[in-house]
Amino acid sequence: MRISELARRSGVPVATIKFYLREGILPAGEARGATQADYDDGHLNRLRLIRSLAELAGLPIAQIKTVLGLIDHPDADLFTTLGKAISALPPYVEAIGDEHPRARAAIEHLGWTYDETFPATWQLERALAAVEEAGIPLTDERLDAYGAALHPMAEYDVAGAPGGAIDADAPATDRGATGRSATARSAAVRYAVLGTALYEPVVVALRRLAHQDVAARRLGA
Amino acid sequence: MRISELARRSGVPVATIKFYLREGILPAGEARGATQADYDDGHLNRLRLIRSLAELAGLPIAQIKTVLGLIDHPDADLFTTLGKAISALPPYVEAIGDEHPRARAAIEHLGWTYDETFPATWQLERALAAVEEAGIPLTDERLDAYGAALHPMAEYDVAGAPGGAIDADAPATDRGATGRSATARSAAVRYAVLGTALYEPVVVALRRLAHQDVAARRLGA
Numbered sequence: 040m041r042i043s044e045l046a047r048r049s050g051v052p053v054a055t056i057k058f059y060l061r062e063g064i065l066p067a068g069e070a071r072g073a074t075q076a077d078y079d080d081g082h083l084n085r086l087r088l089i090r091s092l093a094e095l096a097g098l099p100i101a102q103i104k105t106v107l108g109l110i111d112h113p114d115a116d117l118f119t120t121l122g123k124a125i126s127a128l129p130p131y132v133e134a135i136g137d138e139h140p141r142a143r144a145a146i147e148h149l150g151w152t153y154d155e156t157f158p159a160t161w162q163l164e165r166a167l168a169a170v171e172e173a174g175i176p177l178t179d180e181r182l183d184a185y186g187a188a189l190h191p192m193a194e195y196d197v198a199g200a201p202g203g204a205i206d207a208d209a210p211a212t213d214r215g216a217t218g219r220s221a222t223a224r225s226a227a228v229r230y231a232v233l234g235t236a237l238y239e240p241v242v243v244a245l246r247r248l249a250h251q252d253v254a255a256r257r258l259g260a
Numbered sequence: 261m262r263i264s265e266l267a268r269r270s271g272v273p274v275a276t277i278k279f280y281l282r283e284g285i286l287p288a289g290e291a292r293g294a295t296q297a298d299y300d301d302g303h304l305n306r307l308r309l310i311r312s313l314a315e316l317a318g319l320p321i322a323q324i325k326t327v328l329g330l331i332d333h334p335d336a337d338l339f340t341t342l343g344k345a346i347s348a349l350p351p352y353v354e355a356i357g358d359e360h361p362r363a364r365a366a367i368e369h370l371g372w373t374y375d376e377t378f379p380a381t382w383q384l385e386r387a388l389a390a391v392e393e394a395g396i397p398l399t400d401e402r403l404d405a406y407g408a409a410l411h412p413m414a415e416y417d418v419a420g421a422p423g424g425a426i427d428a429d430a431p432a433t434d435r436g437a438t439g440r441s442a443t444a445r446s447a448a449v450r451y452a453v454l455g456t457a458l459y460e461p462v463v464v465a466l467r468r469l470a471h472q473d474v475a476a477r478r479l480g481a
Contacts, residue, residue: 125471146469160469174308175459184413185413189467189470191405192406193473231471238387243464245410247380249410250456254339
């Protein structure tokens with residue numbers, strides 16, 4: 040298809056498509072003469088992914104490049120690749136020094152994997168500093184309640200990764216560095232990135248609606 | 261205390277305190293001569309609340325006024341007051357017309373209270389439109405998994421409202437419009453506003469860390 044058709048079918052304006060071509064995140068079409076090029080469904084799918092990352096998830100171009108690079112060439116170590124991909128998502132928070140005492144205490148209390156290089160650890164540290172400053176610090180009891188709710192949700196999310204890429208039941212050799220195809224790893228990275236970025240607003244809205252539902256029941260509204 | 265002492269103890273610069281005084285969201289101190297005023301712990305607490313709303317939760321001045329007005333003069337109908345207060349929090353999304361078909365279907369599927377005037381309903385509609393557009397629409401199965409996790413969390417949050425203000429076990433007459441003191445209603449609004457605005461980043465960060473923990477276990481990292 041021509042670029043005009045690609046624009047129509049993707050919903051992305053021609054000027055924006057040309058920008059993505061110049062940035063090298065959308066591969067060039069097949070040349071048809073000096074000024075025209077032909078695009079296929081591969082281009083359309085890539086363009087839809089870029090659009091989701093740019094417009095729906097709000098990633099800057101540099102982070103889109105990082106994510107696409109990890110999808111196109113996932114490292115054999117899927118866990119590390121996933122970590123890098125999720126780290127490219129907003130919000131972009133800085134580490135507060137080397138220490139994240141509040142986040143460390145919370146994560147260790149829950150018995151989860153603590154990783155100080157993971158931006159979500161810094162996010163949690165900042166969020167916990169904020170509730171402390173506002174006079175409503177996180178109690179162990181609340182942390183337990185939240186952890187008990189969120190861990191099964193995360194189990195559900197991870198189990199849904201395409202092609203069983205993150206499969207707890209696979210034999211240990213298949214779960215290892217070399218036992219998973221690059222295609223399966225690419226699909227898992229795509230799923231994790233879009234799922235994390237675009238489902239957080241769903242979760243936050245649902246949580247507010249759950250509060251409203253509970254309050255309505257309790258207050259007899 | 262003098263304004264300099266108030267600034268030091270609250271961490272809010274004098275110029276910002278003067279701005280809040282001009283905006284009428286911080287009550288004037290007691291006059292001590294032509295150019296000086298005296299402030300007390302009431303001012304300090306109010307200033308800390310304004311700071312939490314402005315700097316930590318990111319509310320614009322107009323929305324801070326709305327929230328403070330609801331805390332100072334909560335309507336006898338606590339459910340409506342809470343709804344107005346939560347509606348003053350970011351993100352500020354517009355209703356998409358009168359219909360919210362995706363949000364309505366999801367909320368009714370869960371059997372929760374559907375209220376089309378509640379901004380979280382519009383937030384959910386937009387979030388569901390985005391995941392649909394990205395090719396990862398919300399399935400009923402995922403909705404059930406999320407609802408089952410989030411509703412108990414919301415139960416925990418609401419049960420923790422100060423003074424049993426949102427108390428399911430109170431006699432029906434006490435739960436009614438006139439059975440709850442204005443002080444208890446004020447405290448419940450403050451708790452709901454700060455808890456909603458400042459605990460969402462905690463929940464989002466914990467969810468990412470739960471994903472990481474599950475992936476680490478499954479991938480043997």
